Amino acid sequence: MEYFAPLTLREAENLKNKAGGSNVYLAGGTILNWKKSPKADCVIDLKNLKLDYMKISDSRITLGAMTAIQDIAESKKLPGALVTAARNFSSKNIRNMATIGGSAAGKFFVSDMLPVLLSFKARTEFFINGRKRRLLLEEWLKSGQGLICSLIIDRPGRLVKVRQERISAIDFPMIVTAIGFEIINARIKDPVIAVSGASAKTEILRSAAKYLENSSIENVSHGKLNRLVQKEIEPVDNIKAPAGVKRRFIESHIKAMIDEYKEVEK
Ligand SMILES: Cc1cc2nc3c(=O)[nH]c(=O)nc-3n(C[C@H](O)[C@H](O)[C@H](O)COP(=O)(O)OP(=O)(O)OC[C@H]3O[C@@H](n4cnc5c(N)ncnc54)[C@H](O)[C@@H]3O)c2cc1C
Missing domain, CATH: 3.30.465.10 (Uridine Diphospho-n-acetylenolpyruvylglucosamine Reductase; domain 3)
Structure with a gap:
């Protein structure tokens, strides 16, 4: 070499x-x-x-x-x-x-950084x-x-949040989920939802983001958002977690992050 x-x-x-x-x-x-x-x-x-x-x-x-x-x-x-x-x-x-x-x-199969960078x-x-x-x-x-x-x-002021799950603190993550957007005139603008670890590459969830666009944060329905997310992701079983568990992690991440945004907007 x-x-x-x-x-x-x-x-x-x-x-x-x-x-x-x-x-x-x-x-x-x-x-x-x-x-x-x-x-x-x-x-x-x-x-x-x-x-x-x-x-x-x-x-x-x-x-x-x-x-x-x-x-x-x-x-x-x-x-x-x-x-x-x-x-x-x-x-x-x-x-x-x-x-x-x-x-x-x-292009590692799961990334802590990519979902956040994409959300920014x-x-x-x-x-x-x-x-x-x-x-x-x-x-x-x-x-x-x-x-x-x-x-x-270019837009460090975007509201970006991240959640992850791993078996132990020194392990790779199983799932990393990030959300980023701006709030303009009380409406969500330019949202990005990115997930790493569900499949072989980090995914951007477009239909879920489209649902968020122009909504006010307090009117975001967890049920509707989650239905779109679940339709769009195609998780695969791997050594870290089965696909069904990954689905539940992503659902709980998104719910927790949206709830946090709602708290701040109150
Ligand atoms: C034991 C272990 C634990 C890990 N834990 C995590 C974790 O917890 N979270 C996580 O997200 N990832 C984790 N990873 C994955 C990996 O460490 C990261 O993705 C890391 O950031 C790779 O960076 P590096 O500088 O070490 O890349 P390298 O190993 O040096 O390179 C990786 C690839 O990128 C290319 N490359 C590197 N820099 C450039 C550049 N500037 N331009 C073009 N190509 C480039 C190289 O040619 C190579 O193909 C882990 C990996 C290992 C082996």
């Missing part, structure tokens, strides 16, 4: 595109070093690309791709849902290694074909192209 630690994005991309074998970007290595990961021929370490930073203001948050999950967990300035998701993440040892870029790019409508800045581009994370996940440079939250 060959190992490189390039100093520029362009150099990293050239190494990735080098013909022959499997060339992979290395961030924290928690997935790449996992026994179930396929072996790589060439590892391109991202540690020298200066992607370990956080820029936080009232109007925008930019998390460099190499930001460790532990740094997010310790932040006193980041929005609560992001910090909570990072604190939920396995053990401190894993959090010190795992990065936010690896969480987005890694985060964008991805990534380097491809010699230049930087930006895409909504939701769109970027469809192709997973290029080298992620940062995750950008």
Whole structure:
């Protein structure tokens, strides 16, 4: 196996595109070093690309791709849902290694961070074909192209909440559910409901979100919302939980979060 630690994005991309074998970007290595990961021929370490930073203001948050999950967990300035998701993440040892870029790019079967990032409508800045581009994370996940440079939250004021279940505090989660929206003139605007762990990839529940759009929070019916959610999700049994249990977790998460919003709006 060959190992490189390039100093520029362009150099990293050239190494990735080098013909022959499997060339992979290395961030924290928690997935790449996992026994179930396929072996790589060439590892391109991202540690020298200066992607370990956080820029936080009232109007925008930019998390460099190499930001460790532990740094997010310790932040006193980041929005609560992001910090909570990072604190939920396995053990401190894993959090010190795992990065936010690896969480987005890694496509692990369950994620603490993705539902929250999607609920914030985060964008991805990534380097491809010699230049930087930006895409909504939701769109970027469809192709997973290029080298992620940062995750950008343009609307840090969105009301985002997250709930999760795991068998023990140092385990992967079974289910992570997040909701995010804005309230404009007492109406819900631009809602996102995202679930990770139900099936192989993090899902966005569109018909449930459509039901929330323009509703006032106190008029949201748990029964109606849950019927839409249950119709849309297709959970699968896995080693962590059977599909039926996952359905009940998601139902209880959404109910608890909506009830919390209702309390605040009273
Ligand atoms: C024991 C263990 C426990 C875990 N616990 C949790 C948990 O509690 N919650 C959770 O959500 N996840 C968990 N995970 C999953 C994993 O740790 C996370 O998804 C993590 O954030 C991956 O980040 P990393 O920096 O370690 O990625 P790496 O392992 O370095 O890389 C993962 C993949 O992403 C690619 N990649 C990394 N960075 C970039 C980039 N900037 N641009 C493009 N591609 C990139 C790599 O090429 C690789 O394919 C766990 C994994 C393990 C092995």
